[in-house]
Amino acid sequence: MSDAPGPVPAFGPPEFQLVLLRRMADHQPGLVEDALRELGTDRSALREANRRWQAMLRSPRRRGAGARYRSVLGPPETVGERRVGDLIFEALTWPVPLWPDLRFEVLSAPGGAVWNEWLIRAPGASGPPLRTARDLLPWSCTVDEVARAFAPARPMEGTAPTRWQLAFSTEDGDHVAEFTWGLFQRLIR
Numbered sequence: 001m002s003d004a005p006g007p008v009p010a011f012g013p014p015e016f017q018l019v020l021l022r023r024m025a026d027h028q029p030g031l032v033e034d035a036l037r038e039l040g041t042d043r044s045a046l047r048e049a050n051r052r053w054q055a056m057l058r059s060p061r062r063r064g065a066g067a068r069y070r071s072v073l074g075p076p077e078t079v080g081e082r083r084v085g086d087l088i089f090e091a092l093t094w095p096v097p098l099w100p101d102l103r104f105e106v107l108s109a110p111g112g113a114v115w116n117e118w119l120i121r122a123p124g125a126s127g128p129p130l131r132t133a134r135d136l137l138p139w140s141c142t143v144d145e146v147a148r149a150f151a152p153a154r155p156m157e158g159t160a161p162t163r164w165q166l167a168f169s170t171e172d173g174d175h176v177a178e179f180t181w182g183l184f185q186r187l188i189r
Helices: 013-024 029-039 045-057 065-073 143-149
Strands: 077-085 088-094 103-106 112-120 154-156 163-170 173-180 183-187
Touching: 013 029, 013 045, 013 065, 013 173, 029 045, 045 154, 065 112, 065 173, 077 103, 088 112, 112 143, 143 163, 143 173
Parallel strands: none
Antiparallel strands: 077 088, 088 103, 103 112, 154 163, 163 173, 173 183
16 A cells, blocks of 8 residues: 555636635635535635645746646636736636636736736626615625726725725715725725
8 A cells, every 4th residue: 555645636717716715715704605515615625725726826836827827727718908007918817607707817917927816797797786885795896896886996905915905985985895806805994
């Protein structure tokens, strides 16, 4: 009998969804539990996927972020350009089965450096109507949708690398919305 470890299982789209959920569990543990049941898995698989993802990020032989996403998620569903001010980025998107109306988008600068990586609304899919802060429900909308609905929204630094915050005002006061991987999680004040 050999004590050698067996082959390492592949890391693909199902495991990547668990990576997204791991960071979201900090703010929406109930929704994450529901998603894990839907995926037919549990928190131990979520922790293992996150451990493996972090190992990929920190490996001395790590790939660039763009190559890493292609190796994990496969060929992108779409490849295009996105202009931000004077800069033009390559925009790659992949479907995320857990959220069929969303896509995972990676924006890369010339030379391949990843500038942004988050969930966006899929082309042709409509987001929820956002008129008041009460319309913001966890996991219902993206950073871009909230920024447009409550313009002028002010981007703020998030509490972790995969988190963003937007400050905005409505008739009922000032608000800060927090997002994880680009998906709304909660109002924090």
